[in-house]
Amino acid sequence: MQRRALLAAPLLAAPFLSSGAYAQGAWHPSRPINIIVPFAAGSGTDAVARVVAQMLSVELGGTPITVENRAGANGTIAATAVMRSPPDGHTLFITTNTTHAANPWLLKRMEYDPVGDFTPISKLGNYVFWLAINPELPARNLQEFLALARARPGTLSYASGNGTGIVAGATIARLGGVEMLHVPYRSTPPAITDVIAGRVSSIVIDLTPSLGHVREGRMRQLGITSAARSALVPEALTLAEQGLNGFDLLSFAAFFGPARLPPEVTATLAAAMQRIGARPEYRTRMADMGFDGGTSTPAELGNFVVQQIAAWGEMIRGAGIEPE
Structure with missing residues (x-):
């Protein structure tokens, strides 16, 4: 898919952005719902999806909902499976900025369009990401870690399991000069x-799979990636205030169906997510595992994805990452 097609995303998004497309309608699942997740069991997205699945099942009158992990290829395996599924509401997608903002700039070829091939349902909230290291490294803050990297050029490493990790790691190295x-x-x-x-x-x-490891000393956090500190981990400094000026990375989770999801299906699912998002239990359960929960309307999510594709393109170009 050509990048210029993605830059024309507002036009592709138009069918989803009209409030009239989401008129209330009755829809009842005729069989269990399957939510596909693009990362493995134990990932932050998997944890978020399982909370949503449990609460959504209740909102839909006890409809069974399963979570299926299809990890690999930076989320494209899962995204393609959802894109090709029947648009009847029984196969849905909980994913992140990896598939819906970063991949258009990280990959030379994609089999899906993050805007045109999906129906937005609701944003689910934002992840809090931080830089974490092996605790045996002699570094207690970002500047000590960067000094260590300068003293050992090319010997320190950073892992990634998603698009955020790829972009953030490359940006830290570039801004830190290591x-x-x-x-x-x-x-x-x-x-x-x-x-x-x-x-x-x-x-x-993200905090969701790593918070316990950090608090128990198996990993050491050196700072969060957002420009502002997080109430979820108030003790954590930002990377920006430790010298990486302008560093501000937002990572989100969101809920989609395949394209051409019938309006009554979208309306039912969106209304259910609005009810879930209004319950204090939703934010509390998400916050307990390090996720800043918050829902949206389908139109808000559709506009947000278009904005995030542009923002991630700028970040990826700034990090000097070439598509593969």
């Missing part, structure tokens, strides 16, 4: 395992 080896993984759980074991030096990882 050379580090990139070690890609199919998903974050095995990457975390290798950082803890010392086979990889560092990783930019």
Whole structure:
């Protein structure tokens, strides 16, 4: 898919952005719903999807909902499977900026269009990412880590299990003026395992799968990637305030169906997510595992994805990453 087609995303998004397309209608699932996730069990997205699946099942009158992990190829395996599924509401997609903002700039060829091939349902919230290292490394903050990398050019490494990890690691190296080896993984759980074991030096990882490891001393966090500190981990400094001026990386999770999802199906699912998002339990459960939960309308999500594709393109070009 040509990049210029993605830059014309507002035109592709138009069918989804009209509020009239989401008029209330009755829809009842006729069989169990399958939510596909592009990362492995134990990843942050998997954890978020399982909370959503449980709460959505209740909202849909007890309809069984399963979560299916299809990791690999930077999320494209899962995205393509959802794109090709029947648009009847029984196959859905919980994914992130990896498939819906970063991949258009990380990959030379894609089999799906993140705007035109999906129906937006609701944003689910934002991840908090931080730079975490093996605790045996003699670095207690970002500047000490960068000094260590300068003293050992090319010997320190960073793991990635998603698009955020790829872009953040490359940006830290560029802004910090250091050379580090990139070690890609199919998903974050095995990457975390290798950082803890010392086979990889560092990783930019979301709180959801890593918070327990950091608090128990198996990993050491050196700062979060957002420009502002997070109430979820108020003790964590930002990378920007430690010297990486302008560093501000947003990572999100969102809920989609395949393109041409009938309006009554979209309306039912979107209304259910609005009810879920309004419940204090939703934010509490998400916050407990390090995720900043918050829902949206389909139109808001459609516009947001278009904006994020442009923003991630700018970040990826700035990091000097060439598509593969």
